[in-house]
Amino acid sequence: MKPRRMTAWTSLIALAMGIALLPACGPKTDEGGTTGGDTKTTGSTTSGASSGTSGTTSSRKAPTASGNTASGDTIKIGLVASLNGELKPWGDDCEKGARLAVEEFNAAGGVNGKKIELRIEDSASKAEQGRSATDKLIAEGCLGIIGEVASGITLQMANSCFDKGVPIVAVGATRVDITDIGSNVFRVCYTDDFQGPVMAKFAYDDLGLRKVAIMTDQAQPYSTGLSDNFRKKFVELGGEIVDEQFYRSPEDKQFGPQLQQIKEKAPVGLFLSGYFTEVGAIARQAKEAGLNVKMLGGDGWDSAELNTSGGAAIVGGFFCNHYNNEEARPEVQQFLSKWQAKYNSKPATTMGALGYDATMLVCDALKRASALDSKALTDAIEATENFPGVSGMITLKGNNGNPPKRALVVEVTSTGQKFAKAFEPGSL
Amino acid sequence: MVHQLLPIAAVDFNTLPQQLVLGIGIGAVYALVALGYTMVYGVLKLINFAHAEVFMLGAYTALFTAWYLGFSPQSLQALERESSWLNLLIMLLASMVICAIIGVIIERFAYRPMRSQPRIAILITAIGVSLLLQYGGALFLPVSPPPSIDERVNPYRGAYTITLSRPSDRLLGQKEELERQYQESNVAFEKQLEKEKSRFDLSPQGIALRNAKQEAERALRKVTDEIAASGRELKLPRGQMIMLGATLILMLILRHLVLYTRTGRAMRAASHDFDTASLMGISVDKIVTVTFIIGSALAGAGAMMQATFIGTPLTTFYGVSLGVKAFVAAVLGGIGNIPGAVLGAMVLAIAETLVVWADGSKWKDAIAFVILIAVLLFKPGGLLGSSKVEKV
Numbered sequence: 001m002k003p004r005r006m007t008a009w010t011s012l013i014a015l016a017m018g019i020a021l022l023p024a025c026g027p028k029t030d031e032g033g034t035t036g037g038d039t040k041t042t043g044s045t046t047s048g049a050s051s052g053t054s055g056t057t058s059s060r061k062a063p064t065a066s067g068n069t070a071s072g073d074t075i076k077i078g079l080v081a082s083l084n085g086e087l088k089p090w091g092d093d094c095e096k097g098a099r100l101a102v103e104e105f106n107a108a109g110g111v112n113g114k115k116i117e118l119r120i121e122d123s124a125s126k127a128e129q130g131r132s133a134t135d136k137l138i139a140e141g142c143l144g145i146i147g148e149v150a151s152g153i154t155l156q157m158a159n160s161c162f163d164k165g166v167p168i169v170a171v172g173a174t175r176v177d178i179t180d181i182g183s184n185v186f187r188v189c190y191t192d193d194f195q196g197p198v199m200a201k202f203a204y205d206d207l208g209l210r211k212v213a214i215m216t217d218q219a220q221p222y223s224t225g226l227s228d229n230f231r232k233k234f235v236e237l238g239g240e241i242v243d244e245q246f247y248r249s250p251e252d253k254q255f256g257p258q259l260q261q262i263k264e265k266a267p268v269g270l271f272l273s274g275y276f277t278e279v280g281a282i283a284r285q286a287k288e289a290g291l292n293v294k295m296l297g298g299d300g301w302d303s304a305e306l307n308t309s310g311g312a313a314i315v316g317g318f319f320c321n322h323y324n325n326e327e328a329r330p331e332v333q334q335f336l337s338k339w340q341a342k343y344n345s346k347p348a349t350t351m352g353a354l355g356y357d358a359t360m361l362v363c364d365a366l367k368r369a370s371a372l373d374s375k376a377l378t379d380a381i382e383a384t385e386n387f388p389g390v391s392g393m394i395t396l397k398g399n400n401g402n403p404p405k406r407a408l409v410v411e412v413t414s415t416g417q418k419f420a421k422a423f424e425p426g427s428l
Numbered sequence: 429m430v431h432q433l434l435p436i437a438a439v440d441f442n443t444l445p446q447q448l449v450l451g452i453g454i455g456a457v458y459a460l461v462a463l464g465y466t467m468v469y470g471v472l473k474l475i476n477f478a479h480a481e482v483f484m485l486g487a488y489t490a491l492f493t494a495w496y497l498g499f500s501p502q503s504l505q506a507l508e509r510e511s512s513w514l515n516l517l518i519m520l521l522a523s524m525v526i527c528a529i530i531g532v533i534i535e536r537f538a539y540r541p542m543r544s545q546p547r548i549a550i551l552i553t554a555i556g557v558s559l560l561l562q563y564g565g566a567l568f569l570p571v572s573p574p575p576s577i578d579e580r581v582n583p584y585r586g587a588y589t590i591t592l593s594r595p596s597d598r599l600l601g602q603k604e605e606l607e608r609q610y611q612e613s614n615v616a617f618e619k620q621l622e623k624e625k626s627r628f629d630l631s632p633q634g635i636a637l638r639n640a641k642q643e644a645e646r647a648l649r650k651v652t653d654e655i656a657a658s659g660r661e662l663k664l665p666r667g668q669m670i671m672l673g674a675t676l677i678l679m680l681i682l683r684h685l686v687l688y689t690r691t692g693r694a695m696r697a698a699s700h701d702f703d704t705a706s707l708m709g710i711s712v713d714k715i716v717t718v719t720f721i722i723g724s725a726l727a728g729a730g731a732m733m734q735a736t737f738i739g740t741p742l743t744t745f746y747g748v749s750l751g752v753k754a755f756v757a758a759v760l761g762g763i764g765n766i767p768g769a770v771l772g773a774m775v776l777a778i779a780e781t782l783v784v785w786a787d788g789s790k791w792k793d794a795i796a797f798v799i800l801i802a803v804l805l806f807k808p809g810g811l812l813g814s815s816k817v818e819k820v
Binding site for chain 1 (some may be wrong): 440442443446447450451453454457501563566571572573574575576578579580585586587589626627628629638639641642643645646649653656657663665667668734738739740741743745748749750780781784785787789790792793
């Protein structure tokens with residue numbers, strides 16, 4: 001028998017695994033390659049954008065690379081979506097929305113008769129894979145990139161797009177500093193310095209909460225950014241953040257210890273800034289721990305699965321969303337009937353509409369572009385004004401890539417979600 | 429925040445018992461999975477990296493069984509039904525049986541043909557099987573949206589409450605008065621609501637009444653919280669208690685099996701010296717199969733319990749992080765040692781919980797692994813592992 005050598009060998013592997021996990025343990029807010037610079041710019045943009053939207057001219061760096069030029073019979077654009085991994089529900093909807101938009105645009109004649117070709121790559125819900133998918137799409141000659149839903153993945157993609165001079169339109173990435181990367185980075189959704197304060201104001205005024213605790217997913221730049229923005233506004237309004245606890249997705253499954261710490265501080269509300277994949281379980285375990293609080297969150301909650309994983313505990317919670325299927329606006333109803341015709345269902349999450357909007361916006365910009373290359377496309381996207389998206393009017397001109405958008409607060413019911421209150425941009 | 433800079437300054441000894449209870453509950457799942465690692469290692473000297481994926485498949489089996497028992501998303505909307513312990517038992521047995529079968533298949537077709545090869549080859553095979561199940565599983569298992577087991581299948585929701593000290597009744601009179609005030613303001617607001625467009629779009633009068641109601645609610649809540657804080661109670665989450673009980677029972681059965689049965693003796697012999705054991709007439713193939721059956725069934729039990737009682741949505745990566753933690757727990761306790769696996773799991777889980785207790789949830793995993801490194805530096809064989817010097 002060789003116990004000594006064997007165990008030493010195994011210990012070594014265990015140590016290696018432990019060490020491999022270690023660097024992933026610190027706060028990972030600066031995931032993008034723009035470490036350091038990011039944190040500085042966050043502060044300045046926050047103050048600028050939370051007072052509505054700064055109407056100043058773009059102060060962002062312009063990429064130096066020239067990007068791609070269209071060749072052949074079609075114009076290629078690329079979509080990166082999470083077609084695998086934890087965020088698959090969003091990736092699937094995003095892909096469906098983008099396909100729908102391109103089909104519709106091509107059927108209407110395309111760009112002066114030239115058809116648009118949508119290339120799709122999978123990010124597998126991972127930041128690094130999102131980046132390599134972006135590189136691949138750019139190498140294949142895509143003029144512009146669409147994606148992603150998660151801020152952590154988008155940060156990586158936007159850095160890659162900046163290096164290569166290709167415009168990128170993020171679908172649902174709400175973290176503030178993403179668009180600071182360069183003047184080629186845009187999004188079609190609101191930012192966390194709007195949705196965080198919206199939830200803070202809603203919690204303070206409409207729900208009358210004064211003592212709130214926060215639970216942050218430190219593996220997600222989205223979550224850390226949203227928590228900061230919520231806290232800032234809530235404290236400014238006069239509320240008190242009694243505690244902030246952290247967890248890591250997707251590793252953590254049991255949140256009892258963190259919830260116990262929160263319970264000791266006796267809050268009346270709990271702000272869960274993470275994704276739906278953990279929020280349901282946290283709500284369930286909070287109830288089990290005897291924590292009697294109102295649950296609040298951001299657009300990361302948006303999934304039909306929230307109800308099964310959260311059960312009765314999540315019902316009565318409120319979160320911030322981009323649009324609502326019940327809205328009477330013609331854009332929404334037309335979009336739903338088109339979706340119904342193509343997929344014979346309703347979009348399961350808002351990412352269907354945002355994916356559609358982002359793709360349509362790029363197609364529309366290609367039509368307006370002075371030439372069929374990345375540079376002209378970037379300028380055309382920057383010039384977008386009053387684009388009638390499903391999720392609301394989108395104006396990118398002079399907004400540093402962050403369109404002022406409406407935010408809807410919705411309530412979780414036992415069968416889905418119910419509209420509660422709309423916040424117009426600049427209303428805070 | 430000062431307490432983030434000085435994590436130790438914020439500890440509250442009143443919450444320590446509760447945190448320990450939670451830590452032991454978390455340790456129970458780690459232990460079930462760690463037992464599987466340790467058993468296979470004990471016999472084959474193989475780190476079965478696919479074990480975490482067997483765990484994941486066990487969680488899916490529990491999900492499908494729950495659906496079959498009538499707790500599928502479609503049927504739930506139509507009917508409200510009560511579950512019973514029988515449903516849980518069926519789910520548990522289904523997970524254990526299916527996992528055992530999967531474990532045996534993996535051993536038969538992936539590991540056995542490699543047994544005569546160098547150990548590194550079989551280790552790589554294990555990683556290969558693990559990746560195959562993670563990514564291949566996504567092709568035929570439901571992952572979008574990630575499904576989770578409905579909590580209603582579990583009749584043992586909630587927690588047992590043990591009162592350590594009673595809340596004082598000094599404030600009870602005050603509470604009654606505040607409750608009455610709250611009810612009054614609530615009635616006034618609800619009445620006003622009938623004239624309003626929506627609860628969240630109020631006229632100035634509605635806002636005034638709402639603010640009055642919120643004011644009364646806050647005052648009431650403040651007193652309620654004060655009353656609650658004056659007493660102490662210990663909550664034992666039923667789900668975690670069941671997991672802990674099941675883990676201990678399974679560990680005792682396992683210990684009995686290994687120490688006092690013929691199969692167990694054969695298993696120990698094979699563990700001691702594989703080749704000599706086979707020369708002595710022990711069918712080592714059979715013993716390896718039995719080992720995989722037991723280890724995988726334990727993973728299945730852990731998976732069913734975690735997926736049912738804890739409630740995070742399932743993906744094919746469900747087992748990955750738990751697999752790493754359980755493997756670390758097995759090494760910490762001394763790999764190949766059955767009580768060691770349980771001890772290692774408990775130490776790891778309690779360490780993690782204590783870090784959170786000291787308000788360091790940001791550093792939870794980091795500190796747990798620092799503990800592992802520290803233990804292994806001084807005791808490379810693990811807490812209960814043998815550290816005999818090898819005789820050549």
